[in-house]
Structures are given as structure tokens and as C-alpha cells.
Amino acid sequence: MTLLELVDLTASYGPIQVLESVSLTVPDGGAVGILGANGAGKTTTLRAISGAVRSTGTLRFDGKDLRGLRPDQVAALGIAHVPEGRGTLSDLTVRENLKVGAYLRKDRKGIASDIDYCLDLFPQLQERIRSNGSALSGGEQQMLAVARAIMAKPRLMMLDEASLGLAPSTARSVYDAIGRLRRESGIAMLVVEQNANLAFTLVDTATVLETGRSVLTGTSAELRGMDEIRRAYLGG
Numbered sequence: 317m318t319l320l321e322l323v324d325l326t327a328s329y330g331p332i333q334v335l336e337s338v339s340l341t342v343p344d345g346g347a348v349g350i351l352g353a354n355g356a357g358k359t360t361t362l363r364a365i366s367g368a369v370r371s372t373g374t375l376r377f378d379g380k381d382l383r384g385l386r387p388d389q390v391a392a393l394g395i396a397h398v399p400e401g402r403g404t405l406s407d408l409t410v411r412e413n414l415k416v417g418a419y420l421r422k423d424r425k426g427i428a429s430d431i432d433y434c435l436d437l438f439p440q441l442q443e444r445i446r447s448n449g450s451a452l453s454g455g456e457q458q459m460l461a462v463a464r465a466i467m468a469k470p471r472l473m474m475l476d477e478a479s480l481g482l483a484p485s486t487a488r489s490v491y492d493a494i495g496r497l498r499r500e501s502g503i504a505m506l507v508v509e510q511n512a513n514l515a516f517t518l519v520d521t522a523t524v525l526e527t528g529r530s531v532l533t534g535t536s537a538e539l540r541g542m543d544e545i546r547r548a549y550l551g552g
């Protein structure tokens with residue numbers, strides 16, 4: 317079943333059209349990547365889905381039209397956005413950040429067991445549970461951003477550049493944990509990632525954006541095998 321569907325999506329910042337025609341689908345429980353050069357419109361695509369940028373075209377989630385909804389309304393439908401720059405709250409502790417992630421939920425037992433799950437998925441956060449967000453390393457902040465999204469109990473998680481600025485081994489362990497989350501939870505994933513090698517460890521298919529248009533979609537294996545993709549995104 318299709319969970320998220322974009323067809324010919326357009327979006328602008330004021331007079332500047334940034335997305336001209338973006339089309340992609342995320343199946344329920346699937347994981348889809350968005351690849352593209354700097355400025356191609358990857359972040360804007362996620363922001364259009366989240367309701368932070370207005371869009372035209374088809375934008376449906378679980379059969380519902382998302383256009384015109386505010387970010388809080390989109391979140392309430394089950395879409396969690398882990399933004400570029402992570403967005404962890406620096407004055408709150410790790411535990412408080414996790415609780416903020418669950419602000420729409422009322423099931424106290426479920427919230428407590430999901431906090432336990434997050435700390436099992438990211439043991440480093442357990443060690444830092446009383447630390448303020450501002451005291452965390454970049455990797456720990458990224459783990460917390462993902463964990464906070466888990467706390468919202470989403471059906472779709474959108475990840476923007478989760479590896480940015482992290483040491484390679486830290487980036488790999490973050491992606492390993494996200495892969496485990498995907499297997500165990502069935503949460504669908506839409507993943508923007510500069511490091512295509514890392515993205516391909518997680519996603520089933522990916523769409524390539526060029527100047528606001530989706531120009532190519534394929535399975536991870538197909539895309540890995542294409543010379544132009546290798547040259548542009550895989551460093552070889």
C-alpha cells in the first residue's frame with residue numbers, strides 16, 4: 317500500500333520556484349531515499365511535506381491531502397521530521413527532549429516503554445540521560461533527534477542529512493540503529509542523505525532530484541550500478 321504520494325509537486329520561496337516537479341511514493345513500511353546535488357531541493361521537499369513550505373500538486377499521506385495543513389497538523393497525522401541541524405532542545409535534558417517528542421500522546425505506559433526502547437537503541441543516550449542537549453556531541457544530538465521522532469510514534473519518519481558532520485563510524489552507527497528501528501517498528505522512512513553509500517544501506521529505492529525535478533527513480537542496487545550515479549554521489 318502507498319503511504320505517501322507526491323505527484324508533480326511544486327514549491328516556491330516567495331517568487332523563487334524551487335521545486336518544479338517532484339514525484340515519489342513511499343510504500344507503507346518502505347524506505348525511500350532522495351539524492352541530489354546541493355540546492356536540488358531535497359530539504360525543500362521534506363519541508364513541503366511537513367507543511368513548512370506551501371506546495372501545489374498532489375501530496376497525499378495515507379489517502380489524505382496534506383496541502384494547506386500546518387506542521388502540527390501534519391505531525392498529528394503520523395509524520396515525524398528529523399530536520400537538518402537536528403533541532404534538539406539545548407536547555408532540556410535528554411529525558412525531557414524525549415518527553416517533548418511524545419507531546420501529542422496520552423498513553424503513559426506506552427511513552428515509558430518507548431523511552432526504554434530509545435535508550436536500548438541508543439545506549440549512549442542512556443549514559444547522558446540527565447545531560448542538557450547543549451552538552452551532547454554531534455552524534456549524540458543526532459541520536460536524540462531520531463529518538464525524539466520515535467517518541468511521536470510516527471508512521472513515517474523523514475530524516476534530513478542524519479550523517480552531516482559526524483565521524484564516519486558515528487554516522488554508520490546512527491544508520492545501523494535506524495535500520496534496526498525500521499526492521500523492528502515498520503516505520504516508513506524518507507531519507508535525504510549526501511552520503512549515498514550510507515543511504516543505500518537503509519533504503520529500498522531512491523529518487524534523484526535535479527534543480528527541483530525528479531529525474532530518476534530506481535532500487536538501491538540499480539542506482540549503485542549506474543555510472544553517472546556512481547560518479548555524482550558515490551565518489552567513484
Ligand code: ATP
Nearest residue numbers: 329330332334352353354355356357358359360361
Ligand atoms: P542542500 O543539500 O544544500 O540542503 P537541498 O537539495 O536540500 O540542498 P534545498 O535546501 O531544498 O536544497 O534548496 C533548494 C533551493 O532553494 C536552493 O537554491 C536554495 O538556495 C533555495 N532556498 C532554500 N531555502 C530558501 C529560503 N528560505 N528562501 C529562499 N530560497 C531558499
